Amino acid sequence: MTTPRRGSGATAARVLDTAERLVQTRGFNAVSYADIAAEVGITKAALHYHFHGKAELGAALVNRYTARFTAALEAIDRDLTATPAKIAAYAGIYVDVLRDHRMCLCGMLAAEYQTLPSPMQNAIVNFFDINEAWLEAVLDDGQQKESAHYRGSAREAARMIIGSLEGAMLVARLHDDVTRLEITVDQMLTTLSHPTP
Amino acid sequence: MTTPRRGSGATAARVLDTAERLVQTRGFNAVSYADIAAEVGITKAALHYHFHGKAELGAALVNRYTARFTAALEAIDRDLTATPAKIAAYAGIYVDVLRDHRMCLCGMLAAEYQTLPSPMQNAIVNFFDINEAWLEAVLDDGQQKESAHYRGSAREAARMIIGSLEGAMLVARLHDDVTRLEITVDQMLTTLSHPTP
């Protein structure tokens, strides 16, 4: 018999699922303990049992999101080899998030960055660092194999891709229009597949 | 002797300046009437005299921002003729905002979109519509004169530029690193100046 730790049980998982969706749609500062508790079907006090405070819940949120994202990147590395296919799959993650009427969790939190507790800030930066590093490696490999073409360093190209996806998502959500992101992705992939003049 | 209207005096302008800076750094939901009043040096009650409520203040904020932006676009049209120079000047506006440690007001509000009163939502969409239309015209002109090159329609290219700038800003702010945006701008301008293979 093992004693489950706080923030790790089945209820905690439901709390995280609910909080994640709410934060991705409204932003961290517009989501309250009362909102989450009501949707999960428990009281605020019970929520405080699972996550001591909002800062702790927020950090757990980002860390779980990053873990899921990292797992998705590893899956891409397992299943695909060509750089263009990998980048397409990467962009597909963003499209799927937007299809669910959500903003990227860390893109949303990036906007609120200055108001967030530092554990959350560090977790957010970490998320983008991991994304950058993964994309950089993929792009670098693609350049060597001449299957991907871009200007500047692989790191710079990686940053451009992340920025373009996050920004396209941000604006597409205003119109509830997934095609805005999809078109950006298509243009990006097309540009990447042609040699730079 | 004309009677000044509420929201139009010198104090109202100072309120808007302060609120604008606060919202661009923290987000609308993280800025309170108390914050603004304290920085301006008046009380919350006086603030309510100038702007009935937070929704009205927010809408005034976006509309003034849009008016300023529109004026800047007209100035670019007056001073510059070549498409690449115009796009560079356009991107320069974003760089200047970030240099001041701010996010684009409407980019910030885009994240919080779902939680904002509908007058603000409409004003935000209007801001992006104006930006898109202006960029589309500039890109279209550049394509005809063969000084700008891009794939797809001018409208699609305009959307990509806006998304890239907003997203690059969003992420650059995490690192307080203006060069991240500047490099994105440089890459964008370089790509735009070369014929697409």
Added chain:
DNA sequence: GTCTATAACGAGATAGAC
């Protein structure tokens, strides 16, 4: 136009029973 004072509500958080 600006103030003091206060209303009315929601926020995050805690104590202690079950």
Added chain:
DNA sequence: GTCTATCTCGTTATAGAC
């Protein structure tokens, strides 16, 4: 683990004096 009850604070907003 979850509850009721409560605390304290911050929020938007209003009333009415100056």
